Amino acid sequence: MNYLEEVKMKFDIVIGNPPYQENDNGKRDDGAANASASPIYNHFFYLAREVALKKVNLIFPARWLNGAGKGLSDFRRDMLQDQHIRSMSVFKNASMLFPNTDIKGGVLYLTYDKEYIGPADISVIDHDEQRYKFKSYLNSAGSGVFIPYGELVSIFEKVSKVADLKEENIGKITSVRKPYGLATNFFNDPQKFNLPEIYEEKQNKDDIEILGLIEKKRTYRYVPVDYPIPDGRKTIYKWKVFASKAMGSGEFGEKVPSLSIGAPGQIATETFIRIGAFNDEFEVKALRKYYYSKFFRAMLGISKTTHDAPARVYSLIPLQDFTKNSDIDWSLSISKIDQQLYEKYGLDQEEVNFIESKVRSMG
Numbered sequence: 001m002n003y004l005e006e007v008k009m010k011f012d013i014v015i016g017n018p019p020y021q022e023n024d025n026g027k028r029d030d031g032a033a034n035a036s037a038s039p040i041y042n043h044f045f046y047l048a049r050e051v052a053l054k055k056v057n058l059i060f061p062a063r064w065l066n067g068a069g070k071g072l073s074d075f076r077r078d079m080l081q082d083q084h085i086r087s088m089s090v091f092k093n094a095s096m097l098f099p100n101t102d103i104k105g106g107v108l109y110l111t112y113d114k115e116y117i118g119p120a121d122i123s124v125i126d127h128d129e130q131r132y133k134f135k136s137y138l139n140s141a142g143s144g145v146f147i148p149y150g151e152l153v154s155i156f157e158k159v160s161k162v163a164d165l166k167e168e169n170i171g172k173i174t175s176v177r178k179p180y181g182l183a184t185n186f187f188n189d190p191q192k193f194n195l196p197e198i199y200e201e202k203q204n205k206d207d208i209e210i211l212g213l214i215e216k217k218r219t220y221r222y223v224p225v226d227y228p229i230p231d232g233r234k235t236i237y238k239w240k241v242f243a244s245k246a247m248g249s250g251e252f253g254e255k256v257p258s259l260s261i262g263a264p265g266q267i268a269t270e271t272f273i274r275i276g277a278f279n280d281e282f283e284v285k286a287l288r289k290y291y292y293s294k295f296f297r298a299m300l301g302i303s304k305t306t307h308d309a310p311a312r313v314y315s316l317i318p319l320q321d322f323t324k325n326s327d328i329d330w331s332l333s334i335s336k337i338d339q340q341l342y343e344k345y346g347l348d349q350e351e352v353n354f355i356e357s358k359v360r361s362m363g
Contacts, residue, residue: 018044063105171315181230286330
């Protein structure tokens with residue numbers, strides 16, 4: 001769409017709450033086709049910036065700050081590098097401004113000032129209505145996303161000094177959205193996907209078990225070993241963790257659904273993503289403990305700000321050695337594992353207190 005052809009006037013200041021989306025049958029950035037809604041507020045921001053002589057004040061969804069949202073990759077890249085944003089207030093719970101409205105990832109109000117260059121005055125109003133203020137550029141510590149808390153920026157910086165997050169992160173061992181090429185509704189009608197029938201009970205002791213959902217409950221179905229699994233065959237007989245592809249609301253520090261350990265011979269539908277592919281059961285249990293740790297979920301909260309949890313939300317979480325030779329003693333309780341992780345990355349007491357107070361315990 002080209003709005004500029006219709007605009008002939010200039011204004012000192014542009015203020016507004018533009019429309020957020022339009023329905024379409026487009027594709028997400030990962031190429032997945034679906035009947036959905038494409039955001040259009042990014043186009044309105046570009047238009048407002050073009051016609052404003054001095055300032056732009058707009059309210060629109062905040063999910064793009066952390067990589068969520070269809071077709072917003074270029075917009076996010078541009079905005080994170082822009083140093084003309086004087087201030088930005090992020091409301092994690094959109095219903096604070098718009099009652100009875102659920103906007104995943106919250107909303108933000110920003111002031112774009114053509115006469116200003118520098119870090120923005122940031123204000124984050126959390127789900128519990130606590131306000132956090134700090135000064136920062138939107139590309140927090142060069143992470144490629146906006147990190148919503150000053151303490152979390154500091155934690156990320158310390159972790160980045162110890163770990164090579166570009167090469168060694170949990171996202172590197174996390175599958176694509178269909179780890180075995182089986183759709184969410186595969187259980188309902190395998191023939192729809194040109195696949196043979198499946199069974200509610202094992203027909204043979206070496207049958208492959210498939211984890212999926214039926215009426216929102218985790219359920220297993222069974223297929224023979226020679227079943228034409230569309231993808232991921234190399235990991236069928238490995239130890240792995242299955243995590244829900246969609247979980248929670250995106251609230252920072254929230255609990256996560258229980259993880260299913262996938263033993264050799266177990267796979268899953270698109271409802272789940274696969275993390276890891278190990279030869280040893282000890283390693284997959286260590287990974288599950290790591291996932292449940294407060295440290296892990298604090299780092300997860302940098303990128304996960306909606307219910308959606310694809311591989312990209314794990315890309316800023318440092319990978320660990322999950323063997324018995326690790327620098328982390330995985331045989332200990334989750335709380336003691338957290339203490340080891342705090343020490344490993346050199347977190348000070350204020351940063352530890354932030355995680356301990358903001359991230360809910362998983363037991």
